[in-house]
Amino acid sequence: MACDPIERLLSEDVISSSEVADEIQPLWNKRPDRTTIYRWMLRGVQGVRLEHAKVGGRVVTSKQAVTRFIQARGQSGKA
Numbered sequence: 911m912a913c914d915p916i917e918r919l920l921s922e923d924v925i926s927s928s929e930v931a932d933e934i935q936p937l938w939n940k941r942p943d944r945t946t947i948y949r950w951m952l953r954g955v956q957g958v959r960l961e962h963a964k965v966g967g968r969v970v971t972s973k974q975a976v977t978r979f980i981q982a983r984g985q986s987g988k989a
Contacts, residue, residue, distance in 0.1 A: 916963045922972035927951075930960075933976050950979065958982040 925933070927947045935941045950960040951969065961975040 922974040
């Protein structure tokens with residue numbers, strides 16, 4: 911039985927978009943703007959989107975979802 915993607919996301923280490931920026935900053939040597947993070951969530955990059963959920967009016971993701979996003983971007987040929 912497949913797990914609902916939102917259920918999986920919420921069972922992980924949930925973080926806000928500003929915390930995503932904190933996670934990415936050491937990799938980029940700069941902090942990505944929050945609009946960049948929302949773009950990753952809503953439109954994605956070359957077909958790869960950052961998993962997210964809206965909870966109580968806030969948009970959240972997870973540390974594991976960020977890792978999956980980065981890995982998928984690496985596999986698509988451009989990190």
